Structures are given as structure tokens and as C-alpha cells.
Amino acid sequence: MSDLLIAATAETEQLDGLAGWAVGVMDALGGPGAAVVVGADNLFPPIPSEFVLPLAGFSASQGLFSFGAALFWTTLGSVLGAIIVYAVGALIGRERTRALVARIPLIKATDFDLSEAWFAKHGSKAVLLGRMVPLFRSFISLPAGIERMGMVKFLVLTTIGSLIWNTIFVTAGYQLGENWHLVDAYAEILQKIVVITVAIAVVVFVALRLRSRRRAVL
Numbered sequence: 272m273s274d275l276l277i278a279a280t281a282e283t284e285q286l287d288g289l290a291g292w293a294v295g296v297m298d299a300l301g302g303p304g305a306a307v308v309v310g311a312d313n314l315f316p317p318i319p320s321e322f323v324l325p326l327a328g329f330s331a332s333q334g335l336f337s338f339g340a341a342l343f344w345t346t347l348g349s350v351l352g353a354i355i356v357y358a359v360g361a362l363i364g365r366e367r368t369r370a371l372v373a374r375i376p377l378i379k380a381t382d383f384d385l386s387e388a389w390f391a392k393h394g395s396k397a398v399l400l401g402r403m404v405p406l407f408r409s410f411i412s413l414p415a416g417i418e419r420m421g422m423v424k425f426l427v428l429t430t431i432g433s434l435i436w437n438t439i440f441v442t443a444g445y446q447l448g449e450n451w452h453l454v455d456a457y458a459e460i461l462q463k464i465v466v467i468t469v470a471i472a473v474v475v476f477v478a479l480r481l482r483s484r485r486r487a488v489l
Contacts, residue, residue: 293323302327302336306348309437313352313409315375320349320408321455324437328444329451341441342434349402349433350426353412357425360416368413386410390418395428402432 297304305327312320324345331341360368365387373380386407390397391414398420401411415425439461444451454461 293326297323297326297330301330302340302344305330305341306344306351309345309348310352310355313349313356313412319405320436321405321440324440325444325447325451325454328441328446329448331441332445332448338441338445341445342437345437345441346430346434349437350430352409353402353429353433354426356409356412357416357420357422360413361419362416365417368417372410372413383410383413387414387417390414395420395424398425398428399432402429403436408436 293308296308300307305323308323309320327341327345330336331338369380369383372378372383390411398411398415401407440454443454447453
């Protein structure tokens with residue numbers, strides 16, 4: 272497994288730093304390793320899920336674990352990581368949370384402020400769509416925890432959003448095989464397409480629900 276993963280990444284980037292760590296964990300633990308790395312993306316945002324998810328898809332295409340296992344483990348990692356971040360916000364409150372975020376390397380307190388403002392404006396939709404936006408994917412769980420959003424609701428929205436995002440990138444890595452690294456070049460485009468599509472779906476769902484309620488009243 273190690274030789275295969277290293278061969279797949281050798282031409283695209285040097286295996287040091289976060290990239291090397293991610294490959295090493297997946298090499299040692301397989302599917303659960305993907306969960307660990309994706310979960311760490313929630314706790315330490317500079318770890319790019321756009322790197323880990325296609326790599327998990329590529330690993331599945333090589334028979335290291337199944338495609339279904341890749342989706343399961345990466346989504347489990349996303350949800351567990353989000354729960355930890357939610358708990359931090361709920362336990363220590365806004366001011367301490369903001370101060371803690373400001374100490375994370377490569378992250379600014381204003382990143383937390385933006386996530387907080389987005390949550391205040393959009394609520395549930397922010398949790399769902401936030402799972403598909405870099406940085407927001409990690410931080411959106413903080414205001415959800417601070418405001419003590421219902422845990423069941425939080426888990427459902429986080430799972431749906433994470434599963435959609437993970438499916439896109441794991442599938443891309445699976446289909447591209449040894450060219451999985453090309454996904455990174457189109458990550459921003461994919462992100463915009465997914466967010467817009469899901470946003471439209473949410474609007475349509477809400478509109479249809481309101482329409483059915485009005486008909487019931489009449």
C-alpha cells in the first residue's frame with residue numbers, strides 16, 4: 272500500500288508536511304486513517320480535504336478498500352470532527368473560542384467572525400452549505416455549538432452536507448485513478464457548482480413545503 276500511494280503522489284508534490292502525514296496515516300490505517308485525516312481537517316483547517324478525499328477515492332480504485340468504505344470512513348471522520356468543534360463552542364463560549372481560533376497557525380480571528388455572521392444570517396442552511404466551503408467547513412460548527420443548536424438537527428445537516436461534499440471528491444479520485452491529483456485544479460469550480468446546486472435544492476424544497484402548507488390551510 273505504501274509504495275502505491277507514494278508512487279501516486281511522487282509526481283505531484285513532495286510527501287512532507289501535512290501531505291506526507293495524511294498519506295502516512297492512510298497508509299498505516301487504511302479506511303479508518305482516512306477518517307482520522309478528514310476529522311483533523313475540522314480541527315486544523317490547513318489540512319485540505321480536497322487532497323485527502325480524492326486520495327481516498329484513488330485508494331479505493333486500487334482495491335485498498337471499497338468505494339463504499341471510502342465514503343463511510345471519510346463521512347464519519349467529517350461528522351466526528353464537527354462534533355468535537357461543536358463541543359468546543361458549546362463548552363467554552365464565544366470569547367474563549369474566538370481567542371482559541373486566533374492561536375491556530377495560518378488562521379485569523381476574522382475567519383471565525385465570518386462564520387459566526389454567516390450562521391447568524393442563515394442558521395440551518397449555513398451548517399448544511401458550510402460543509403462544502405473551505406474554512407467554513409471547519410468553523411461553522413463553532414457558532415452552532417455556541418448557540419446550542421439542537422444536536423440531532425446539527426448531526427443531520429452535517430452528515431448530509433459532508434456526504435454530498437465527500438461523494439463528489441471521492442468519486443472524482445476514484446474515476447481519475449492515478450490522475451486523482453487533477454481534482455485539486457478544479458476544486459474551486461466543483462465547490463461552486465455543488466454549493467449553488469444545493470442552495471437551489473434547498474430553496475425549491477422550502478418553496479414546495481410552503482406551498483403545500485398554504486394548500487392545506489385553504
